Amino acid sequence: MTITAQPQTECPDPSVIAAQNDAFRKLACLGVPPAQPIQGRMHVTRSLMEVGDGFMAEAVKAIGEFATFEPENDPEGWHDFGAVEIQGETVFWKIDGVDAPSHSGIAMCQTGFVGSQ
Numbered sequence: 233m234t235i236t237a238q239p240q241t242e243c244p245d246p247s248v249i250a251a252q253n254d255a256f257r258k259l260a261c262l263g264v265p266p267a268q269p270i271q272g273r274m275h276v277t278r279s280l281m282e283v284g285d286g287f288m289a290e291a292v293k294a295i296g297e298f299a300t301f302e303p304e305n306d307p308e309g310w311h312d313f314g315a316v317e318i319q320g321e322t323v324f325w326k327i328d329g330v331d332a333p334s335h336s337g338i339a340m341c342q343t344g345f346v347g348s349q
Contacts, residue, residue, distance in 0.1 A: 246309035250301075253311040253327045261296025280323065291316065291323045298325075 255266035260274040280288050294316040301311050312327045 249329075250309055250311040252329075256327060257296055257298070257311075257325075261292045264296075283321075287318060287321075291318045294318060295323070295325045 252270065255268070255270050256272045258264040259266055259270060260272060274292075276288060276292075280291060295314070298314050298316060300314075301309070305314065306312075313325070315322050315324045317323075
């Protein structure tokens with residue numbers, strides 16, 4: 233029996249991914265231009281859009297300012313998921329890299345999803 237070893241793929245550098253995700257969040261949510269161009273789009277769930285009374289604007293701003301990444305809520309160190317409390321409601325957000333087999337040197341397109349519990 234012959235066993236063929238599969239090539240090891242390098243794990244992406246979490247600090248690079250975190251920097252890209254932080255830049256995307258700050259651009260999409262706060263309008264802060266990144267140092268390096270980044271492509272992406274943000275999607276907001278219908279339930280969040282329908283709350284009214286400035287709730288969505290407050291949630292988007294809080295997500296852009298979010299910086300509480302700890303090993304308990306960000307085990308990979310990618311800064312790609314979080315939750316914020318807005319007017320007593322929990323709003324979750326997630327960033328997914330699209331069309332990127334690895335994050336090493338590849339321009340990513342980020343997609344942010346924002347929704348309420």
